[in-house]
Amino acid sequence: MTRRPTGKLDLDPTTVRHARSLARKAGRPIVTMAKKHTTVAVERATLRLAGLEGADPEGTPWVNRLLDVVRADVGLEHGVALPVWDALLRGEADDLATLAQKASAGSVRFRLPEGRDATRATTASRRQVAGGIRRIDARRKERDRLIRKFGDAPRKPWIYLIVATGDIYEDIPQAQQAAREGADVIAVIRSTGQSLLDYVPEGATREGFAGTYATQENFRLMRAALDESSKELGRYVRLTNYASGLCMPEIAALAGMERLDMMLNDSMYGILFRDINPVRTFVDQRFSRQVHARAGIIINTGEDNYLTTADAVEAAHTVSTSQLLNEYFGKEAGLEDWQLGLGHAFEIDPEVPDSFRMELAHALLARELFPNAPLKWMPPTRHMTGDVFRGYLLDGFFNLAGALTGQGILLVGMMTEAVVTPWLSDRDLALQNVRYVMNAAGNLHEDFRPAPDGFIANRARQVLAETIELLDRIVTDSDAAGDPPLLAAIADGTFGLMKRPADGGRGLDGVAKKSGVYYNPATELLEEQK
Amino acid sequence: MSSTTEGRIVRPYGDTTGDGMVQLSFTLPIPHSKVAEGAAAQLANKMGMDPALVVHAKPMGPDFTFFVVYGRVHHLVDTSKVEVVERDYPLLTPKEVNAAVKRSLRRRLTIVGACIGTDAHTVGIDAILNIKGFAGEKGLEYYRELKVVNLGAQVSVPQLVERARAEKADAVLVSQVVTQRDAHLLNTREMSAAFRESYPSDRMPLLIVGGPRFDESAAADLGVDRVFGRGTTPGEVASYLVHRLAPQPETRPDARPEKQPERKAS
Numbered sequence: 124m125t126r127r128p129t130g131k132l133d134l135d136p137t138t139v140r141h142a143r144s145l146a147r148k149a150g151r152p153i154v155t156m157a158k159k160h161t162t163v164a165v166e167r168a169t170l171r172l173a174g175l176e177g178a179d180p181e182g183t184p185w186v187n188r189l190l191d192v193v194r195a196d197v198g199l200e201h202g203v204a205l206p207v208w209d210a211l212l213r214g215e216a217d218d219l220a221t222l223a224q225k226a227s228a229g230s231v232r233f234r235l236p237e238g239r240d241a242t243r244a245t246t247a248s249r250r251q252v253a254g255g256i257r258r259i260d261a262r263r264k265e266r267d268r269l270i271r272k273f274g275d276a277p278r279k280p281w282i283y284l285i286v287a288t289g290d291i292y293e294d295i296p297q298a299q300q301a302a303r304e305g306a307d308v309i310a311v312i313r314s315t316g317q318s319l320l321d322y323v324p325e326g327a328t329r330e331g332f333a334g335t336y337a338t339q340e341n342f343r344l345m346r347a348a349l350d351e352s353s354k355e356l357g358r359y360v361r362l363t364n365y366a367s368g369l370c371m372p373e374i375a376a377l378a379g380m381e382r383l384d385m386m387l388n389d390s391m392y393g394i395l396f397r398d399i400n401p402v403r404t405f406v407d408q409r410f411s412r413q414v415h416a417r418a419g420i421i422i423n424t425g426e427d428n429y430l431t432t433a434d435a436v437e438a439a440h441t442v443s444t445s446q447l448l449n450e451y452f453g454k455e456a457g458l459e460d461w462q463l464g465l466g467h468a469f470e471i472d473p474e475v476p477d478s479f480r481m482e483l484a485h486a487l488l489a490r491e492l493f494p495n496a497p498l499k500w501m502p503p504t505r506h507m508t509g510d511v512f513r514g515y516l517l518d519g520f521f522n523l524a525g526a527l528t529g530q531g532i533l534l535v536g537m538m539t540e541a542v543v544t545p546w547l548s549d550r551d552l553a554l555q556n557v558r559y560v561m562n563a564a565g566n567l568h569e570d571f572r573p574a575p576d577g578f579i580a581n582r583a584r585q586v587l588a589e590t591i592e593l594l595d596r597i598v599t600d601s602d603a604a605g606d607p608p609l610l611a612a613i614a615d616g617t618f619g620l621m622k623r624p625a626d627g628g629r630g631l632d633g634v635a636k637k638s639g640v641y642y643n644p645a646t647e648l649l650e651e652q653k
Numbered sequence: 654m655s656s657t658t659e660g661r662i663v664r665p666y667g668d669t670t671g672d673g674m675v676q677l678s679f680t681l682p683i684p685h686s687k688v689a690e691g692a693a694a695q696l697a698n699k700m701g702m703d704p705a706l707v708v709h710a711k712p713m714g715p716d717f718t719f720f721v722v723y724g725r726v727h728h729l730v731d732t733s734k735v736e737v738v739e740r741d742y743p744l745l746t747p748k749e750v751n752a753a754v755k756r757s758l759r760r761r762l763t764i765v766g767a768c769i770g771t772d773a774h775t776v777g778i779d780a781i782l783n784i785k786g787f788a789g790e791k792g793l794e795y796y797r798e799l800k801v802v803n804l805g806a807q808v809s810v811p812q813l814v815e816r817a818r819a820e821k822a823d824a825v826l827v828s829q830v831v832t833q834r835d836a837h838l839l840n841t842r843e844m845s846a847a848f849r850e851s852y853p854s855d856r857m858p859l860l861i862v863g864g865p866r867f868d869e870s871a872a873a874d875l876g877v878d879r880v881f882g883r884g885t886t887p888g889e890v891a892s893y894l895v896h897r898l899a900p901q902p903e904t905r906p907d908a909r910p911e912k913q914p915e916r917k918a919s
Contacts (some may be wrong), residue, residue, distance in 0.1 A: 289833065303714060315831055316771030319807055332771050334833045396775075398805060431776065438670075509883070541865070548680045551713045623803075 131572055132491050132583045139492060142587065145256045145594035146447035152607035153417050154455050157409045160402060161641065163321070163633035165410045166190055166203040168372035169645045172255030172380075173248070175219040176339065178325035178570035179227065186373070187322045189223035195252060196233040199635035202643045204248035209236035212243055220589060221253075221616045241640070249644040255619050256417065259379035263419040266382055269350070270359045277358060278565070280500065280525055280533035282337065282557060287312035287544060289331035291341045295348045302352040304556050308385060308532065310363035316369025318397050319629060323377065334545075337374055338466035339365050342381035363423070367393055369403070369630045375411035379418030385532075386415060389425035390452045391445065394613060395621045396428055401610055405452075412456030413649040416445065423532065424449040427468035427501035429618070435505075436471040439485050440589035442467050446489060447594070450496070450611075457649070460495035464532050468501035469521040477578065479520055484582035486528040487573070492587075500525045503535025514538040515556065524559035527571050533557065558649055590613070593617070654788055663730050668779070673725045674701065680719050685712035693720040701726050738869040740889070742896035747796050750891045752796035757899035758823075764894070765817045765858075766791060766826035767804035770840040774830035777807045777864055781826065781887050792887045799891065810847045811842075817858055818851070823898050824859040826890070832866045840877065845876030 167186040178184045190203055197206050206220065209440045215231045216222035225231045236244045249315075276282075285308035298309045314331030327344060328336040334340060343366065349360045361384035366375040371388070378386050390408050393399035415422055426442040426449075433441070446465040453463050467489050471478040489498055504522045507514045518536035525533050535553045537545045544552075574577035602611035606625045616622040667674025677697060683689050690707050697705030702724030709721035745753065754762045766782045767774055780787035782803045794801045802820050804813065817825050827844055829837035841862045848857060855877040863881035872880045879893060895901070 300714060314771075315774075316807055332836060335835050397807075546680070547713060547717060548678070548719045551711075551719060 124423075132341040132487055132580050133575055134488075134491055134587065138587060138591065140596060142443075142492075142591050143451075144448055144596055145591065146444075148598045149594060149609045149612075150451040150455065151449055153405050153609050154409065154452070156402065156607055156610075157406045159637055160406045160634055161199065161202060161637055161643065162201065162372075162403055162630075162635070163194070164370050164372045164403075164407050164408050165200065165643070165646075168376040168410065168414070169203055169252060169643055170207070170219065171373055171376045172259075172645050173219060173251045174254060175223060177220065179224075182325060184325055185220060185223035185227075188227040189219070192226040192231070193233050197235045198634075198638075200638040200641065201235050202637070202641045204252070204642050204644055205244045205640070206233040206240060208244040208248040208251070208335045209234065209240055212240070212247060219322070231426070235640070245642055245644070247431075248642070249647065252644040255376070255380065255647055256645070258413070259376075261417045262380065262382040263417075263566055266359075266384065269353065273353045273356075274358045274615070275623055276361075278561065279529045280412075280553070281307040281361070281497075283310060283499075283532050283534045284550065285310045285312055285365070286556075287334045289314065289335055290329040291327050291335055292329060295345060299343060299348055301550060302349065302356060304551060305558065306360065309345075309349060310385075310534075311335055311337075311341070312451075313365050313574070318365075318393065318399075321369045321630065321633065323370050323373050323624045324349060330429070336363060337377075339377045339381060342377055346382055358466075359405075363387065366415070366422075366648050367425075368397060369393075369399060369407075369633070371404075371407040372410040372414070375414040375420075378420060379414050383420060385421040385423055387425060388412065388415060388422040389428075389445075389466070390449050391613070391618060392428060394623050394628065395618050396425075396514040398621075398623065398628045400634065401613055401623055401625050402633035403628070403630040403634050406634065408452065409456050410646065410649075412453055412458055413646070416457030416459070417463065417649055419462070421464050421497060421532075422453060422464045423464040423499045426466040427499075428470045430470035431505050435468070435472070436475065436481060438594055439481075439586045442485070443488060443492065443586060443590040444593050444597075446493065447590070448473045448504060449574055450493065454641070460493070461497065463493065463496040464499040465489065465493055465496050466499045466501060466578070469503050469517075469524060469536075470501075470505050473503075473506055473517060479524070480578050481582055482520075482524050483527060483573070484579040485586060486524050486530065487579065488530050488583040488586055490530070491583075497531025498529075499532045499534065499535050500530035503538070504540050505537075507540035509538075509542050511538040511542065512530040512542060515552065518553065519556050519560060522557050523564060526560055526564050529568050529569050547634055660799070661731060661733050663708055663732060664728065664800060665726060669686070672743050673727060674723065675726055677702070677722045677724075678720060679722075680713065681715055682717055685710060685718040689718045690720075693718075693722060697722045701728060703727065709775075712868045736763070742893055744888060745895055747791065747888070747891065750796055750895050751798040752899055753895045753899045757895075757901070759802045762823045762894060762898060763796050763800045763802070763820050764824045764826055765802045765804065765813070765820050765822040766828070767808035767813050768806045768828050769808050769813060770809055770836060771807060771831070775828070777830055778803065778805075778826065778828035781828070781885070781890050782832055788887060790886045790888045793891055795887075796891060799894075813844065814847050814851050817848075822858045824861060824894055827862045828869070829862065829864040832864075837864055837866060838871075841875045841877060849876065858892070861893075863890075871877065 167190050167469050170186040175186050189514050284301040286294045288294050312334035313332045313335045324336045324338050328342045349362050353359045363385040366388045367385040393404045394401045426445045429438050429441045469482050503517050515538040537549050539549045597612040598608050600608040601613040610625040614624040664673045665675050690710050693707050694705050698898040705724035707722050711719045713719050766778050782801050783792045793799050794853045860877040861879045862877050867882050869880050869882045
């Protein structure tokens with residue numbers, strides 16, 4: 124991934140360093156804040172890593188049941204580990220599942236252990252959660268082994284296709300067919316609204332809206348199906364889902380344990396586009412990224428969303444800003460460059476003169492700012508009008524821009540975007556489009572050098588300058604409550620015009636400031652690695 | 654063709670008047686073969702294409718074949734029998750909208766907007782409400798005399814009703830993009846029923862629903878005042894609001910030349 128020649132835009136290294144240092148400055152207070160808090164989702168993820176699975180007859184997961192009782196008895200601020208393993212050591216139940224059942228029946232009372240009891244609970248919880256981490260490690264090794272055995276995707280960019288029927292048993296044949304047609308990565312779109320559920324649904328699901336629920340069983344079924352396809356096709360087909368919304372840490376843990384390969388995981392998407400509380404999001408995000416780092420999962424960030432709600436020319440610098448922040452938060456959590464699928468999109472109005480040159484400038488800027496990150500290149504959606512013929516041409520230009528700028532992950536655009544969920548023939552035509560462009564011009568980036576003071580280089584420099592301006596504004600922002608500047612900036616509507624105050628949004632009641640005796644074996648184990 | 658039907662009766666145009674040529678593409682769930690191509694021609698014949706030329710047939714995997722068919726149809730279309738919802742109100746500029754609201758209401762007109770149900774696609778509501786707007790027109794937030802409360806995505810119906818009451822909304826705008834299992838229709842009916850239950854009939858805010866897959870003539874069936882389909886611009890919505898809520902003493906229907914940008918929203 125590092126072999127690509129860099130420096131096509133002749134960006135000033137001092138300016139780039141400055142941009143990074145501003146992102147660090149904006150991000151660091153957020154990390155400090157995140158370290159001081161925990162959330163219900165982080166604690167439930169810890170229970171999942173310890174092996175607690177399943178749901179009660181009404182479908183409420185046992186991790187939710189157990190955590191709710193613990194929280195009612197001793198609060199959230201000490202973490203779930205001490206009271207739960209204290210109860211196990213006191214002999215309240217033989218295992219977590221039984222404990223969860225007894226707790227929800229009201230026959231267990233939790234306490235916060237002290238002294239030797241606390242030490243014993245610490246050790247016991249650590250031992251059990253380490254089992255989950257070992258499982259994640261084993262799945263990562265297994266992925267490496269399967270890639271060696273079957274072979275990796277034959278070229279870059281990886282071809283990324285979506286399935287979204289709502290029914291996992293319909294998704295499976297569609298995903299296998301998509302893989303046969305050339306997809307290197309399959310993404311299963313989640314049911315609309317799952318991001319706002321404060322629990323992870325359980326089991327194989329057959330009903331969803333515009334997507335399929337992310338559940339552990341659905342993950343397992345789809346991964347097994349794609350393992351079959353990988354074997355059949357002689358290349359490892361990657362699986363993607365979403366670690367976002369209120370259950371981000373739990374989904375990350377499930378993804379690690381079921382060997383998903385990529386996860387959509389943005390640092391601010393939930394805040395801006397789902398109105399999830401900012402503190403909740405940043406705490407959950409940090410934990411989920413620590414899990415992804417450990418699991419060898421590539422994250423995909425969501426910068427394309429900025430361009431679907433704002434003008435893609437005017438808002439180009441918000442994409443770079445968000446990429447820099449995502450990079451900072453990602454690396455702080457332990458992700459490596461190859462795991463940062465930073466997002467951007469081809470969303471400039473095709474009626475704008477020189478729109479393609481600007482697209483190239485933006486895409487190349489991302490490439491040069493993050494030379495070792497795979498970059499996730501998202502197709503046009505906003506200016507797909509229903510004229511499928513024009514849309515097909517636009518997707519061709521999108522593919523060409525991807526080839527010219529060395530994108531790592533190419534989400535295949537459908538000419539029927541904004542018309543129907545893709546038909547079999549839409550997908551086939553879309554892949555023909557990609558194959559034609561890659562075959563005809565896949566290596567054109569070798570010959571492509573924008574003029575040093577030409578339109579493209581100047582536009583890229585302008586976007587970078589605007590990025591620095593915006594980051595400057597962010598790091599000097601403040602609010603009455605003395606929140607970190609980035610939180611104040613989010614509250615002001617700096618991103619995507621959406622104002623999201625630190626004390627607003629969904630899921631705030633699931634956040635607690637850690638107490639002096641807070642203990643979480645998962646965080647401890649994940650941070651030891653670094 | 655007699656002079657009375659001139660221009661009223663049409664048929665598709667390929668490259669010559671009256672040639673009736675159309676194109677069609679589809680997939681059949683059979684492997685590619687001569688028989689498959691014959692099957693495609695048969696389907697086109699049954700759809701009224703005669704002759705039907707299968708110009709392209711491509712296998713998609715072992716079990717499917719994709720076809721492009723060109724051919725002639727003999728059907729005639731009578732434009733006088735076409736039923737559509739025509740705009741029945743004058744299109745106003747933002748300035749005219751502001752002036753009309755000021756004159757008629759003597760206060761700002763309040764609009765509460767949301768995507769309801771589990772629909773997370775705010776593209777539609779944002780295109781109409783956000784200052785950024787759509788198709789070169791500024792959104793309703795840009796209108797000085799309109800107070801816009803955009804609740805965003807995944808708002809429950811009770812939340813919407815409660816907020817509409819709290820804001821004393823004159824109009825409620827709901828956007829629905831997701832149509833799987835007719836979610837857009839079910840959600841809209843649930844919404845209009847909730848408003849009817851919660852408000853005395855003479856105090857109801859104007860209920861407007863929009864989205865790319867709505868039938869514009871379905872307002873009564875859905876229990877709303879107006880349905881806006883694909884391609885609606887903020888200016889049209891603002892003009893409609895004035896037409897219904899701030900009626901003008903001397904309306905000048907279509908005083909301005911109509912210019913409808915041929916753009917589509919979703």
